[in-house]
Amino acid sequence: MKPEVTTVMQGYVGTLFGSILPHLNSEYSMGDTGLMAMSFMMMAQEFDRAADIRLQENEDMRALFAHAAEEIDNEALTKRLREAASGADVSLRVHVLTKANEELKALLIVLHEYVEASKARWAPKLEMRIWSVICAGTERRKLDLPNFL
Amino acid sequence: MSDIPERFAAYLQHKMPHVSEIVVSDVNRIYGGASRETYRLNATWKEGGEEKYRPLILRRDPVASLIETERDIEFNAYCAFHPTGLPVPEPLFLETDLVWLDRPFFVMEQILDSAAGSVFNADPYGDHAAKIGEQFWTQLGQIAKADVKAIGFDKNFDPVAPADCWRVELDKWEKVIDEDELCPQPVARAAIRWLRRNPPTPAERICVVHGDYRTGNFMFNGEGRITAILDWEMCHLGDPLEDVAWAADPLWAFQNPERPGGMIPREEALMLWEKASGLTADTKRLQWWEIFNSLKGLAIWISAAKEYETGASREPILAFSGWYCTDVHNRVLAEKLSILNAEARR
Numbered sequence: 001m002k003p004e005v006t007t008v009m010q011g012y013v014g015t016l017f018g019s020i021l022p023h024l025n026s027e028y029s030m031g032d033t034g035l036m037a038m039s040f041m042m043m044a045q046e047f048d049r050a051a052d053i054r055l056q057e058n059e060d061m062r063a064l065f066a067h068a069a070e071e072i073d074n075e076a077l078t079k080r081l082r083e084a085a086s087g088a089d090v091s092l093r094v095h096v097l098t099k100a101n102e103e104l105k106a107l108l109i110v111l112h113e114y115v116e117a118s119k120a121r122w123a124p125k126l127e128m129r130i131w132s133v134i135c136a137g138t139e140r141r142k143l144d145l146p147n148f149l
Numbered sequence: 150m151s152d153i154p155e156r157f158a159a160y161l162q163h164k165m166p167h168v169s170e171i172v173v174s175d176v177n178r179i180y181g182g183a184s185r186e187t188y189r190l191n192a193t194w195k196e197g198g199e200e201k202y203r204p205l206i207l208r209r210d211p212v213a214s215l216i217e218t219e220r221d222i223e224f225n226a227y228c229a230f231h232p233t234g235l236p237v238p239e240p241l242f243l244e245t246d247l248v249w250l251d252r253p254f255f256v257m258e259q260i261l262d263s264a265a266g267s268v269f270n271a272d273p274y275g276d277h278a279a280k281i282g283e284q285f286w287t288q289l290g291q292i293a294k295a296d297v298k299a300i301g302f303d304k305n306f307d308p309v310a311p312a313d314c315w316r317v318e319l320d321k322w323e324k325v326i327d328e329d330e331l332c333p334q335p336v337a338r339a340a341i342r343w344l345r346r347n348p349p350t351p352a353e354r355i356c357v358v359h360g361d362y363r364t365g366n367f368m369f370n371g372e373g374r375i376t377a378i379l380d381w382e383m384c385h386l387g388d389p390l391e392d393v394a395w396a397a398d399p400l401w402a403f404q405n406p407e408r409p410g411g412m413i414p415r416e417e418a419l420m421l422w423e424k425a426s427g428l429t430a431d432t433k434r435l436q437w438w439e440i441f442n443s444l445k446g447l448a449i450w451i452s453a454a455k456e457y458e459t460g461a462s463r464e465p466i467l468a469f470s471g472w473y474c475t476d477v478h479n480r481v482l483a484e485k486l487s488i489l490n491a492e493a494r495r
Contacts (some may be wrong), residue, residue: 027189031180035465038269042472105333112339116490124494131487134335138480143473145269 009044013037042143053140054097058089060133061104067129068111071122077114080107108133153188153250157207160249161192164242168194168201179206185220185382186211189259204259206238210252211462221245222305224255226357226381229302235291236367236377260377263368266411268401273364273411277373282412283421284375285367289396290425292378293356293389302357306386311351314387319344319441322448329452336479337451339486340444347489349437352388353428360384362392363401364410393422393430394438399481400446400474440485443478450475 003011016037024030066085069078084107089097108130115127154173161171171194179187188207193200210220220243227240239258247253266273266281274281297303309317323341326334360383368377397409397418407415419430454471456462 026177028178028180032465035469039465039469039472102332105335108335109333109338112335113342116339116342124491127494128487128491131483131490134339135483135487138336138476138483141476142480143476145473 005047006044009040013040050094051092054101057137064133168196170195206257206259209254223382226384229300263370263376265368266364268365278412280373286418286421287425290422293426295357309386315349322445325448329455336482337447340482349434356389358387358391362396390435390438395442400477443482446478
């Protein structure tokens with residue numbers, strides 16, 4: 001698609017702020033329009049990266065689960081971790097990746113809670129690795145907004 | 150909104166039977182105050198042969214909102230603090246009868262020639278930043294110092310013990326996440342576990358907690374004087390450090406976390422608060438409330454996202470909060486908790 005979707009969204013932000021908002025006479029409509037313009041900025045960022053974020057995060061979690069399955073001493077959880085780790089993303093449609101991402105995150109919470117409570121020798125290192133996956137995910141999802149003066 | 154002038158005029162006539170010829174005009178919905186529909190309007194009437202004019206604020210319960218609260222709690226907070234000299238609007242009427250405007254509402258004084266700062270502006274107060282910052286933190290200290298019984302603030306709240314207030318608040322916001330999350334929240338869940346594993350020391354004293362004291366929720370005039378502290382809908386009794394931590398939350402600092410709300414440096418802010426409140430900003434306890442407040446923020450944004458996603462409300466602020474604010478608080482919490490947990494393992 002030309003112009004690129006991100007270009008169009010950024011253009012719409014300019015139109016909303018520059019051509020539409022100054023001509024509104026309702027304070028509430030101005031507020032809504034401003035927020036919609038800022039949301040377009042975020043959508044422009046997300047459109048380009050949404051699949052990549054989810055794909056990388058899913059791969060990180062599966063790798064973490066494969067590693068954790070070798071360390072932890074809980075049979076039922078180990079089985080769940082191995083099953084999840086053996087999965088793969090077969091479509092790059094965002095809603096499909098999101099569904100897998102949410103299933104993996106549900107298991108991540110279970111694993112995290114289990115590791116936090118463990119006093120085993122492997123626990124501190126594994127806990128750090130879990131945080132590393134979580135922090136990488138939150139950084140990847142960071143939304144940049146400019147300073148509005 | 151089109152029938153508000155006539156219906157509100159009828160309400161004012163009901164509340165002020167001794168006056169005549171009431172006219173309500175210039176009704177304008179205000180942006181912000183996301184938990185209630187807030188309208189600015191002007192009322193005129195004849196009283197004792199004289200023409201009277203009063204600009205008013207009408208706060209009506211919404212169909213769905215960012216924060217679910219009881220309107221009488223906010224109204225009573227204004228009633229408690231207005232006589233103390235703290236800059237809050239004068240509360241006028243609280244109405245729960247649906248006959249007037251279909252939903253409960255309250256009415257208060259409109260603060261003129263003032264504006265609120267934007268949380269999206271890295272320098273919302275310009276040359277007045279230091280002057281406003283001094284008032285902002287001093288007035289928060291005054292709120293903490295207030296005698297909750299003497300000003301009648303405590304009448305709507307169950308007593309809470311200094312050792313219990315953290316648990317009461319954490320239980321409340323964890324329940325919100327349990328009920329409203331639409332997808333798994335690894336950061337929020339880790340935060341809840343950390344907060345329960347590391348309870349804070351008891352509150353130095355049970356105080357009024359505003360609950361949403363921050364940039365955007367107070368007004369100031371052209372001389373840099375704070376003219377109104379607003380949005381008391383989440384106020385309660387508890388540890389005053391809860392307010393300190395919320396006011397200093399990185400979300401309101403935007404591009405400079407060392408100057409909370411774009412005002413004065415954090416260290417100076419805490420010193421002013423301590424001086425005005427007579428209390429201590431205990432570092433360890435404050436840290437607990439900082440983690441808690443970022444979690445509370447997440448709970449609010451998770452709820453907002455649900456309201457929008459399910460169609461309960463299609464207010465853009467709900468979608469925006471569900472995206473941007475969730476992103477900020479997830480990042481803030483992940484960074485802090487990863488460090489705290491690593492330290493605890495050493």
